[in-house]
């Protein structure tokens with residue numbers, strides 16, 4: 090489709106005066122948004138600005154308290170995702186919604202085709218998937234089970250699923266948050282292919298550089314209000330950042346070089362572990378984290394980092410090897426023992442591990458400390474007041490945006506959920522921190538804050554194992570850097586002495602250079 | 605706010621169930637006004653009938669609590685009926701075997717019922733936590749074991765047969781009897797015990813660290829594990845408590861009403877507990893109201909039966925309809941949750 094045809098199709102979606110209220114918060118306070126065919130429309134804003142809610146309204150997950158949605162100029166009321174899908178709207182969520190055990194092909198049709206008749210024409214389904222993947226460069230094997238796919242592949246499946254269901258309007262909620270930098274370019278190629286086909290896309294991100302690269306226009310939200318829509322041709326990162334937070338942002342992290350005393354705090358020797366399917370995922374990993382030190386582990390998700398972290402923290406049994414904390418053997422200790430020995434863990438998956446979504450923010454604030462005074466009164470009581478008071482303190486100190494501590498964690502925006510976890514864990518004054526993707530989903534201010542916190546902990550003597558796929562984060566924070574690839578650690582580098590390219594290559598399994 | 609909405613939904617569901625029931629009553633050629641009059645009269649018309657409602661609500665409250673405490677831990681206790689039987693039997697056994705001073709004897713009997721019920725919950729809890737055996741199946745199977753075992757115990761020829769023809773034990777010592785609450789009725793102190801236990805369950809779930817851990821396990825096992833909760837131990841604890849609650853219910857029923865174990869003592873109170881727990885949205889205080897509703901249905905049904913305005917079968921259809929309508933929304937959620945769990949479970953095992 091060429092430029093002219095695209096504009097002929099014109100406006101795909103117009104949202105007018107969308108208001109969405111929840112008890113205690115107005116998530117959207119009268120937002121207008123216009124989305125054209127053949128356009129990638131960025132949606133920016135701090136954590137809790139209302140991006141996900143606005144898109145959930147468009148996708149029929151929430152009904153707006155006020156306002157009207159128009160599809161190709163016609164007023165519509167989108168009561169459910171089923172209605173949205175039928176109207177050609179698809180959404181790829183911040184957290185994937187695939188069924189892990191089913192194959193790619195089955196995931197396409199589950200709950201959709203199955204509701205249209207008793208028989209599946211698998212051949213036809215497979216053919217259609219092939220066509221779509223070729224057309225948009227979304228390479229996946231229709232017959233492999235989703236659980237065997239990498240995160241990048243799963244994302245392709247999510248997009249394919251939406252396309253398969255006939256999406257002309259596609260909502261992508263923080264799609265690059267789980268993608269390693271090296272895969273972002275390929276992802277953008279797909280987006281461009283879809284744009285050239287005339288699809289309308291909303292792209293939510295916290296990375297301004299990405300927004301400027303891929304989007305045609307961006308709309309900025311702040312505290313539920315729309316600040317404005319600007320074409321990216323004449324926008325700069327600084328300008329967008331200022332629109333988002335309402336003031337100029339200076340992003341600079343102070344790195345002091347307090348020397349380590351060389352006292353090992355966390356030692357891992359020959360550690361091996363298997364994943365949930367019993368396939369070896371970690372193979373003979375050795376590492377040591379000293380006092381006053383941040384050891385970075387770079388790697389594309391799915392190379393055994395999850396299993397490594399869980400095996401260290403007592404959430405997964407080690408097949409082989411030892412873990413020592415402060416000189417004491419703690420291999421196989423329970424998470425509670427580990428915590429008591431001074432290790433805290435910031436988990437990569439906040440919905441699976443970090444939070445009990447249906448518990449209140451207050452209840453989540455003491456997860457892991459539920460048996461400690463003053464929250465527990467012996468075995469027989471719990472002080473609601475102490476718990477609420479503590480939660481309020483954490484919320485305040487870590488600027489979590491939340492109507493109250495009795496709000497369920499489910500109702501928090503993604504970034505604010507992450508802040509609750511960070512607040513809780515960092516407040517335990519740990520000796521060792523195992524942090525997996527600690528800034529995923531955070532806005533710029535949030536990232537800055539967490540980085541400062543981690544550096545402050547380091548200054549006070551903590552040893553930090555930082556697992557991340559964000560190279561900028563690792564380059565900024567780590568004293569030493571290793572790369573994890575297919576269950577093994579390869580190479581050791583000092584951020585100052587290696588360049589990003591080289592690490593990036595190692596993450597993808599490039600030749601190990603001896604340095 | 606939420607409570608009011610839930611109550612509204614329940615009221616609506618009850619009316620819907622009764623409405624459909626009315627249509628069926630008319631269609632089968634019975635008088636709708638007469639049946640409904642007797643239904644209401646049977647449950648509420650005077651002190652004695654209301655006492656009957658309360659009496660039937662008592663064991664249902666115990667079994668509802670039993671179901672919901674397991675449910676809060678993400679487990680399904682389908683075996684409350686058997687736990688009720690086995691608890692009831694051993695309470696009676698302690699009642700006619702020991703001779704102890706009055707209050708002490710009663711307490712010992714109640715504890716016996718609770719403990720054996722707890723054992724009946726421990727087994728499926730342990731199998732689930734340590735061996736991954738589906739507690740849905742194991743509680744059900746153990747339930748039949750308990751019912752058949754106690755039946756054999758007290759049938760003519762069985763080791764504890766104590767009646768003439770009837771399948772029952774001998775009468776318990778008077779020191780073991782749970783006194784009547786209201787003279788001339790069968791309502792016993794069991795009701796007050798049930799209320800107190802409901803409060804205790806509420807306190808345990810929402811005001812103790814263990815209760816917090818139990819709920820966390822039910823909500824998200826992986827997050828609970830991360831939070832330092834011993835998941836397996838918590839699951840076992842939940843099932844033990846579920847068994848204790850149902851066993852205590854059986855004990856209270858036997859010591860307070862029948863004063864000797866008899867096989868016909870439960871018209872399905874264990875099953876009513878599943879409905880009760882679901883109607884209560886797994887909340888212990890809600891369970892008090894759910895049990896009253898179910899008790900009223902049972903008492904009213906008996907009234908219709910007695911008045912002879914409709915056959916017993918129709919009464920049971922009416923009861924079933926009301927329960928079905930009240931439980932339906934929760935039932936859908938439950939089936940969804942169960943399927944999800946099976947899927948996750950299958951994944952972990954492959």
Ligand SMILES: Nc1ncnc2c1ncn2[C@@H]1O[C@H](COP(=O)(O)OP(=O)(O)OP(=O)(O)O)[C@@H](O)[C@H]1O
Pocket residue numbers: 111112114115116134135136137138139140141142143490491492499500501502503504505530
């Ligand atoms: N179901 C809900 N109930 C109550 N409040 C909600 C609910 N969903 C969202 N909110 C609130 O609405 C506001 C906007 O949330 P939203 O998820 O849209 O933020 P966001 O812009 O996507 O942020 P993030 O970048 O952190 O994902 C937040 O304050 C959040 O707490």
Ligand SMILES: [Mg+2]
Pocket residue numbers: 140141142183502503504
């Ligand atoms: Mg969001």
